[in-house]
Amino acid sequence: MHIDLEPVTKDNWRACVALTVQPEQREFVNDVSHYLCLCHYGDTWHPLAVTVDGEVAGFCMWAVDDDASRWIGGVVVDASRQRQGIGRALVVALRDRLAAEPGVPNVALSYAPENTAARALYLSLGFVETGEMEDDEIIARWTPA
Template sequence: MEIDDIQLEPVTAANWRDCAALTVHPEQRPFVAEVTYYLCLCNYGDTWNPLAVTRAGEVVGFAMWGVDDDRSRWIGGVVVDARHQGQGIGTALIRKLRERLIAEPGTPNVALSYQPANGAARRLYLSLGFSETGETDGDEVIARWTGSVVPPL
């Protein structure tokens, strides 16, 4: 899948229900929250901004992003609907969002975190040039991308 095959769109009154209806495979449930929880974090917190991931006009995923005190941009709440997994959507989503976020002036890096037991997420993020830093956030490993390593498309 090409990066241009998906779009990152604001979550709106017209698409929030489609975002909330996204599900993952049962074995992935320990690693992600329900999208409704992420939407609440975005709406009632002061850090996260929600995005609907669409392909051909259909909501196929969700992600959120935020800015940390050190101006690093964070990717969180990544969900690709179970019916659409294995098609390269997660890879295209992370690449597209990473490129958007690193382009913001003054951004030192793009960061994300994941649970150590989530081998699929770890493989994906490391394959896209993120590096584990030794930092942790609770029980999650933090990885950062500085833009110095650009894996081939």
């Protein structure tokens, strides 16, 4: 699966906001409009559109922590595009992109303990649960070799 991570722009933000998830996933992710507000009005998160063949199929955001670790957040794959490998490709592409920056000790993300699908995906990609928590979410980190 080949995906592209592109800036969210005036040309694609509406397609990002239109992304939806399966009903059972709604307790684990916010609407993309919420994530875009965090990116726009905060000073931490940076948004990316996830495209497949030029069409927006997902959304994610990233941040830099005080310890120089990079964070992945707001991972959304449209309900109509799930089960196609887009989520896996998205996490791998963003993880590798962030880890390639100089001085990055690790790439982190967090998820609700009940979100077994996300947990399985992230652990299969080499993220390791550290025992840390962010609010009520489990933190997992991937350390470059």
